[in-house]
Amino acid sequence: MTLKYSRQREAIKDFLMTRKDHPTADVVYSNVRTEFPNISLGTVYRNLTLLADLGEIARLRVGDGVDHFDADTSPHYHFVCSDCGNVIDLDMDSIDYINQTAAKNFNGQITGHITYFYGLCPHCKEKKLKALS
Amino acid sequence: MTLKYSRQREAIKDFLMTRKDHPTADVVYSNVRTEFPNISLGTVYRNLTLLADLGEIARLRVGDGVDHFDADTSPHYHFVCSDCGNVIDLDMDSIDYINQTAAKNFNGQITGHITYFYGLCPHCKEKKLKALS
DNA sequence: ATATCTGCAAAATCTTTGCATTTAA
DNA sequence: TTAAATGCAAAGATTTTGCAGATAT
Numbered sequence: 001m002t003l004k005y006s007r008q009r010e011a012i013k014d015f016l017m018t019r020k021d022h023p024t025a026d027v028v029y030s031n032v033r034t035e036f037p038n039i040s041l042g043t044v045y046r047n048l049t050l051l052a053d054l055g056e057i058a059r060l061r062v063g064d065g066v067d068h069f070d071a072d073t074s075p076h077y078h079f080v081c082s083d084c085g086n087v088i089d090l091d092m093d094s095i096d097y098i099n100q101t102a103a104k105n106f107n108g109q110i111t112g113h114i115t116y117f118y119g120l121c122p123h124c125k126e127k128k129l130k131a132l133s
Numbered sequence: 134m135t136l137k138y139s140r141q142r143e144a145i146k147d148f149l150m151t152r153k154d155h156p157t158a159d160v161v162y163s164n165v166r167t168e169f170p171n172i173s174l175g176t177v178y179r180n181l182t183l184l185a186d187l188g189e190i191a192r193l194r195v196g197d198g199v200d201h202f203d204a205d206t207s208p209h210y211h212f213v214c215s216d217c218g219n220v221i222d223l224d225m226d227s228i229d230y231i232n233q234t235a236a237k238n239f240n241g242q243i244t245g246h247i248t249y250f251y252g253l254c255p256h257c258k259e260k261k262l263k264a265l266s
Numbered sequence: 267a268t269a270t271c272t273g274c275a276a277a278a279t280c281t282t283t284g285c286a287t288t289t290a291a
Numbered sequence: 292t293t294a295a296a297t298g299c300a301a302a303g304a305t306t307t308t309g310c311a312g313a314t315a316t
Contacts, residue, residue, distance in 0.1 A: 004290055004295045025281080040298045045281060047296090063194040063247060065306085066280070077235065079243070091238045095231045102210065102250045105224045110212070111252035114196060117235045119244035137270045137315055158306080173273045178306060180271095198281090199305070 009047045011035050016057055016071035022078070022087040024066045062087055062116050081121035083128075088121055136187075142180045144168050149190055149204035155211070155220040157199045195220055195249050214254035216261075221254055 011032050016023070023031075029044045048069055051057040060068040062080045068087055077090045095115070103110045120128065144165050149156070156164070162177045181202055184190040193201040195213045201220055210223045228248070236243045253261065 002291090002294075006290080006296055008297075038298070040300095042282075042299075043297055046283095049282090061194070061196040061198075079235070079239065079241065081241070082244070088241075090235050092235045093237075095228075095234055098228045098231065098248070099250065101228055102212070102223050102225045104226075106212065107255040108212065108214070108221075108258050109253040110250050111215070113248055113250045115231070115246055115248040117232065117243050117246045120242040122240040125241050135269075135316090139271060139315080141272075171273070173275095175274075175307075176272055179308095182307090 006047070008032070008036055008039050008043055009051070011039075012044060012047045013051060013056065013071065016069055019071070020089065022060055022068040022070050024068055026066075028069065060087065061114075078116045079121065080116055080118045081124055082118050083120060083124040086121055086123075090117065139180070141165070141169055141172055141176055142184070144172075145177060145180050146184060146189065146204065149202055152204070153222065155193055155201040155203050157201055159199075161202065193220065193249075194247075211249045212254065213249055213251045214257055215251050216253060216257040219254055219256075223250065 012028055015028060015031050025041070025044055025048055028048065029039070029041050032039055032044065048057070048059070048067075052059045052069070055073060056071075058070040058073050060070055060078060062068060062078060064080070064085060072089070075094070077092055077095075079088045079090050080086070081088070098115075099110050099113060102113070145161055148161060148164050158174070158177055158181055161181065162172070162174050165172055165177065181190070181192070181200075185192040185202070188206060189204075191203040191206050193203055193211060195201060195211065197213070197218060205222070208227070210225055210228075212221045212223050213219070214221070231248075232243050232246060235246070
């Protein structure tokens with residue numbers, strides 16, 4: 001199972017790299033379709049899974065029942081807006097030490113954690129402030 | 134929309150309270166079915182959603198694509214075994230202050246976070262140790 | 267009496283997969 | 292040439308929903 005080049009796969013990854021908003025498979029599909037009108041949703045899913053397995057992209061599960069994808073595989077945290085659902089990168093210090101906190105009274109082995117924050121994104125917060133004034 | 138008593142709903146909640154392993158809707162269904170052989174999966178889902186909305190149970194999303202449910206609504210963290218998939222309660226100090234860490238360079242409003250830890254549960258860790266010795 | 271709840275089945279949503287064909291190497 | 296990738300459509304898995312009948316208040 002050697003990897004073989006595919007223009008579709010490259011287009012999928014290229015598209016993801018242009019976006020900072022962590023699109024879903026469906027969004028990837030409709031966008032890549034402007035370049036490859038015949039691409040199928042199955043191909044999009046297959047390639048997203050493949051790229052994620054290769055570690056070239058990250059699969060994000062933020063609890064909305066849909067997978068999001070991120071071309072930025074560097075360790076960072078995400079924020080999910082409770083109002084609009086947007087997923088935003090957070091520029092914050094590492095909190096990896098919470099693994100130690102969790103390990104204190106635990107007999108298993110903790111190798112990592114998944115964390116995302118929620119609340120109001122800057123845009124929705126502004127909107128709410130205006131509505132109240 | 135006043136709440137009306139239902140034996141099915143009570144059985145669902147009672148079952149959840151007997152379990153510490155955060156069952157899925159399907160597991161709830163097959164267990165409650167021993168008491169109510171005619172209960173439908175739809176009723177189970179409807180009541181789990183209702184109970185979660187009422188805050189009487191918690192809905193857990195740990196990234197495996199299936200919702201888990203927990204009768205323990207007190208704030209606590211969960212561990213998901215990467216090998217067996219089991220979801221275990223962690224007895225650990227609060228890490229709520231990570232909200233402040235996240236808020237530092239963020240213009241929106243952070244109201245909370247979702248965190249779960251992963252690695253090897255005590256049982257799978259033991260098994261792996263034995264296999265290597 | 268009547269609003270809520272149920273069982274059933276159908277549908278909705280998201281994702282995976284089988285297969286014949288195309289394509290990269 | 293041939294293993295991998297694609298498009299298409301069908302199937303899987305999980306969850307939601309419409310509706311007619313049952314049930315709690």
